Amino acid sequence: MVTDVVATDVTVTEMVEMVRRPRVVRRADLHASVSDPAAASMNFLNEVAGRFPDAVSLAAGRPYDGFYTAHDIDRFLAVYRGHLAERGLSAAQIDRTLLQYGRTNGVIGDLIARMLATDEGIEVPSDAVMVTAGCQEAMIIALRGLCSGPDDVVLAVEPCYVGFTGAARILDIDVVPVPEAPDGLDPEAVVRVAAEVRASGRRPRALYVVPNFANPSGVSMPVPARKRLLEAAREADLLILEDDPYGLFGLDDEPRPTLKALDSDHSVIYLGSFAKSVFPGARVGFLVADQPVVDAAHHRTLLADELSTVKSMLTVNTSPIAQAVVGGMLIDSEFSLRTANRGKVEHYRTNLRTLLESLSREFGDDPRMRWNAPEGGFFAVLDVPFEADEELLEVSARDYGVLWTPMSYFYGSGGGECAIRLSCSVLEPSQVEEGVRRLGKLVRDRAS
Amino acid sequence: MVTDVVATDVTVTEMVEMVRRPRVVRRADLHASVSDPAAASMNFLNEVAGRFPDAVSLAAGRPYDGFYTAHDIDRFLAVYRGHLAERGLSAAQIDRTLLQYGRTNGVIGDLIARMLATDEGIEVPSDAVMVTAGCQEAMIIALRGLCSGPDDVVLAVEPCYVGFTGAARILDIDVVPVPEAPDGLDPEAVVRVAAEVRASGRRPRALYVVPNFANPSGVSMPVPARKRLLEAAREADLLILEDDPYGLFGLDDEPRPTLKALDSDHSVIYLGSFAKSVFPGARVGFLVADQPVVDAAHHRTLLADELSTVKSMLTVNTSPIAQAVVGGMLIDSEFSLRTANRGKVEHYRTNLRTLLESLSREFGDDPRMRWNAPEGGFFAVLDVPFEADEELLEVSARDYGVLWTPMSYFYGSGGGECAIRLSCSVLEPSQVEEGVRRLGKLVRDRAS
CATH class of the missing domain: 3.40.640.10 (Type I PLP-dependent aspartate aminotransferase-like (Major domain))
Structure with a gap:
């Protein structure tokens, strides 16, 4: 856990140095939850989002901001x-x-x-x-x-x-x-x-x-x-x-x-x-x-x-x-x-409908592409004909300006490798459309 | 964990009754923290305090109320x-x-x-x-x-x-x-x-x-x-x-x-x-x-x-x-x-000094009684020449109108049986004096 000080054949300067040396905690000694892979994944996602602030986020699942003030x-x-x-x-x-x-x-x-x-x-x-x-x-x-x-x-x-x-x-x-x-x-x-x-x-x-x-x-x-x-x-x-x-x-x-x-x-x-x-x-x-x-x-x-x-x-x-x-x-x-929540309900309905319509418009002609049609909520899942991993997410954010969540994040031991979660809660409808357009470009480039 | 329904030779009425019977959780199946003895002790203390609302509480360690409003x-x-x-x-x-x-x-x-x-x-x-x-x-x-x-x-x-x-x-x-x-x-x-x-x-x-x-x-x-x-x-x-x-x-x-x-x-x-x-x-x-x-x-x-x-x-x-x-x-x-916190500091100082002075006044002539003299804070400990258990606490609340905390609550496996924690944070100085007076009566009756 902590570096040990063993005083054998050391100079006074070295000893002073050692005594002053801050104690270091080894990460491997901390509880497994600290290294939780899901938490690491979410950190990666937040970090990518921070580096590409202009990317449209079909990843963020938080509620829309505009309903209340402080x-x-x-x-x-x-x-x-x-x-x-x-x-x-x-x-x-x-x-x-x-x-x-x-x-x-x-x-x-x-x-x-x-x-x-x-x-x-x-x-x-x-x-x-x-x-x-x-x-x-x-x-x-x-x-x-x-x-x-x-x-x-x-x-x-x-x-x-x-x-x-x-x-x-x-x-x-x-x-x-x-x-x-x-x-x-x-x-x-x-x-x-x-x-x-x-x-x-x-x-x-x-x-x-x-x-x-x-x-x-x-x-x-x-x-x-x-x-x-x-x-x-x-x-x-x-x-x-x-x-x-x-x-x-x-x-x-x-x-x-x-x-x-x-x-x-x-x-x-x-x-x-x-x-x-x-x-x-x-x-x-x-x-x-x-x-x-x-x-x-x-x-x-x-x-x-x-x-x-x-x-x-x-x-x-x-x-x-x-x-x-x-x-x-x-x-x-x-x-x-x-x-x-009537106003919120209308917002989220509009956004989810916009997401599903945009997916139809963008991918409706491509028989390789499939997505589900949720009857409410913040999320839908798109299956893609390639691995949707963190490497691709970084490419997507940098070169295509769109963020999403790998579905593999939500599986404990394998699964969801070729699927992405699309979230539409926090955006305006026009941003949802733009995000799906960018995603379409990524998919066509990647799957061709 | 839950009552089982085993359908053998039962009438329709009995079956309907069984199906409707609410599921029951066995307390013994819950995690040990649910039955934590310290929590049970604190519940007992709160319960006694609730039954004897006129008792002076030298048990409550919460801060004094009078410093802020909503x-x-x-x-x-x-x-x-x-x-x-x-x-x-x-x-x-x-x-x-x-x-x-x-x-x-x-x-x-x-x-x-x-x-x-x-x-x-x-x-x-x-x-x-x-x-x-x-x-x-x-x-x-x-x-x-x-x-x-x-x-x-x-x-x-x-x-x-x-x-x-x-x-x-x-x-x-x-x-x-x-x-x-x-x-x-x-x-x-x-x-x-x-x-x-x-x-x-x-x-x-x-x-x-x-x-x-x-x-x-x-x-x-x-x-x-x-x-x-x-x-x-x-x-x-x-x-x-x-x-x-x-x-x-x-x-x-x-x-x-x-x-x-x-x-x-x-x-x-x-x-x-x-x-x-x-x-x-x-x-x-x-x-x-x-x-x-x-x-x-x-x-x-x-x-x-x-x-x-x-x-x-x-x-x-x-x-x-x-x-x-x-x-x-x-x-x-x-x-x-x-x-x-100057105002609060003054309040708590006055109360702690009042507590220590009251203890001297009440018990200073009794060589069997000992207490410590904290240099600040909310608490002091009084050793008593008898067991200060929950039974005595109930007697103290009911017959003497004073509440305190058995020190045994703060030991994991034995200790503090003949000591009580006195708390003075939430009271007015006159209540501290009155509480110690009532405690004196209890101690004299019990130790004589």
């Missing part, structure tokens, strides 16, 4: 303070709510539960909601609570959001992939993989899935598959970790029910994000864990209560200031993110 | 926005800084580095500072980065702050105690324990210590011991995790240098908190990791950069809104928390 923070804070005053809190109690340590599981669980009932038809008690420092922390907390030993593993759809595999890596939890089909996760594949895991002597504890407009693939599960997945989870003795950051942003006005809305027997832990529906800077997410937990004395609690110990050891509680910003927004929108 | 949030946000404008950012860039995802290691590292130079004489580059979701996350990140396998352990002063042992438990990292002496951690004990750990085939990676006014003991390390500890850390091939939440609150105006200020060879990772110097609700802390890291190709980075991957997998980044609140406060105070 002054909305003040407005939402004022709305939330007003709400506390209406509930009868004194000025000192309001100050304490915002400025002191607070309840580990957060103070806006009731507002989130109202939003879930209004928007998603999910009926859960407020106590089942834990507010987290973004959805990333919700993943860590659920993983940590559920996996107790080295034989406990989680299943995850593959290709998979790198935030989930990263969270598992932090905790040294193995992620076993379940391959995604063109129309989303196949419940029978889940049953099969879970059985293989059990046969190997390990215990599958949970399955991670994004049923709506997945990152990176863009695909969505049909409703019958959702219902079957809930049965399969029970058969395979798994809980489902349902992540739903893009569910608001469908191309039509008929959202499919979330797994949690269909979950009549507490099989689903729902992971929520406000990064796309409010703004990422709040860093507020949540989880819903309404599973009953029983101890040896048959005493019953809620899983959300048990997980609060994990939360307390990670971040104590989520900043009540950040919670107040999101809470104010929820109150301001009368607990409907679907209503509040 | 409107200071708006003010600090405005100061920070003004600061960004002065640095030449456009309105759109300011919005993006506060509302979008941002740099993993945070945006106020430069302001924190200026504060450390002004207040503590700690000179570090801004890039060595990582902003975290409270100091708790800083602990998790440092532990995760440094401990790579099951044989990597950390040393920690005992009695120990439960947040640190909890953080280690989340990551299944063993904590090896180093007993604290009446004048703080003994560097020779660190050398001895580290050697024992190595002899057992394990690798001690770091040592956790609170050199100033420790929680729970209140003790501080003398300056010569601090210098020797830095040498000892080098000899034992350990990094030091220095936690300093109470350093501002000494009884006199002559603060001792932090370990980090004395650290000429990058042996110290400094863990910082703004919970006491600004307010807990911001949930902003930081770590300073200026250690050089080398990889196999002799490429050099800073440890703070390597740890950013861990941070990205835990919480992505710290809410820039919360960072802006703290950043605004730092700018507003011209980067001196010591100056900005």
Whole structure:
């Protein structure tokens, strides 16, 4: 870990020099998560984006900037303070709510539960909601609570959001992939993989899935598959970790029910994000864990209560200031993110339609080129007749002025080598068109 | 984990009933951190405090409430926005800084580095500072980065702050105690324990210590011991995790240098908190990791950069809104928390002096009673001639109207059975006096 000083036959000058020499940490001694390949890939992507700032980014998956200003923070804070005053809190109690340590599981669980009932038809008690420092922390907390030993593993759809595999890596939890089909996760594949895991002597504890407009693939599960997945989870003795950051942003006005809305027997832990529906800077997410937990004395609690110990050891509680910003927004929108996000929904619909139309225009005549047609969300996948690796990405950025994400980034051990993720969230429609035009030039040069 | 449904000889009604039966999670299947004894102890304490709201709490260690109002949030946000404008950012860039995802290691590292130079004489580059979701996350990140396998352990002063042992438990990292002496951690004990750990085939990676006014003991390390500890850390091939939440609150105006200020060879990772110097609700802390890291190709980075991957997998980044609140406060105070906290310092000094005087008045004639005399901070320890366990705590709350914390909560495997932690941060001086009077009655009844 650190250079050793062994004092044998050295001069005074050398000794002084050695004593002053800063201690050096060997990278190989640090935890494996530090060298996570997905993180290295994302760093490479950011680094390339930084070197070619004029390239159109079909890689960036962050939300569009133009919906709020920093002054909305003040407005939402004022709305939330007003709400506390209406509930009868004194000025000192309001100050304490915002400025002191607070309840580990957060103070806006009731507002989130109202939003879930209004928007998603999910009926859960407020106590089942834990507010987290973004959805990333919700993943860590659920993983940590559920996996107790080295034989406990989680299943995850593959290709998979790198935030989930990263969270598992932090905790040294193995992620076993379940391959995604063109129309989303196949419940029978889940049953099969879970059985293989059990046969190997390990215990599958949970399955991670994004049923709506997945990152990176863009695909969505049909409703019958959702219902079957809930049965399969029970058969395979798994809980489902349902992540739903893009569910608001469908191309039509008929959202499919979330797994949690269909979950009549507490099989689903729902992971929520406000990064796309409010703004990422709040860093507020949540989880819903309404599973009953029983101890040896048959005493019953809620899983959300048990997980609060994990939360307390990670971040104590989520900043009540950040919670107040999101809470104010929820109150301001009368607990409907679907209503509040109409403008965003239009933006993302226009962009996704533009992306799919541009792909048709650019590649419609080329039988070698295939892409999927997501029904919503931020992403689509284009298969290309060559390897889409980091070397090509650099060429694409430098010589063609367009950035994209290699799909191989989203596979744990091989896969996606000849596919790229196209993201359209952060651009204007004209930029999406221009990006696909540039991509067309790259593809024609490369595939000819 | 979950109740199984085995369909053998059951009626349709029974089957419907079974299918509808909610899945139950067995508590014994959850991770050990969920059942952490320290967390259970703290829950017990909170529960007793809730049942006896009129009891004077010499247990609560949170900061005093009266220094800020919720409107200071708006003010600090405005100061920070003004600061960004002065640095030449456009309105759109300011919005993006506060509302979008941002740099993993945070945006106020430069302001924190200026504060450390002004207040503590700690000179570090801004890039060595990582902003975290409270100091708790800083602990998790440092532990995760440094401990790579099951044989990597950390040393920690005992009695120990439960947040640190909890953080280690989340990551299944063993904590090896180093007993604290009446004048703080003994560097020779660190050398001895580290050697024992190595002899057992394990690798001690770091040592956790609170050199100033420790929680729970209140003790501080003398300056010569601090210098020797830095040498000892080098000899034992350990990094030091220095936690300093109470350093501002000494009884006199002559603060001792932090370990980090004395650290000429990058042996110290400094863990910082703004919970006491600004307010807990911001949930902003930081770590300073200026250690050089080398990889196999002799490429050099800073440890703070390597740890950013861990941070990205835990919480992505710290809410820039919360960072802006703290950043605004730092700018507003011209980067001196010591100056900005004069009012708080006076409050805490008065309370600690009141506590120590009250103890003298109440117990000065009783040769069986002993307590220490911390030179600052929030805590002191009283030894009592009987077991101070949870049963007695309940009696104390119910029949004597005073709460305190059993010192046994801060020991991993035995210790502190006949001692209590007295905390004076959150009370008015008259309440401190009254609390000690009530404690006197309990002690006389119990020890007679």
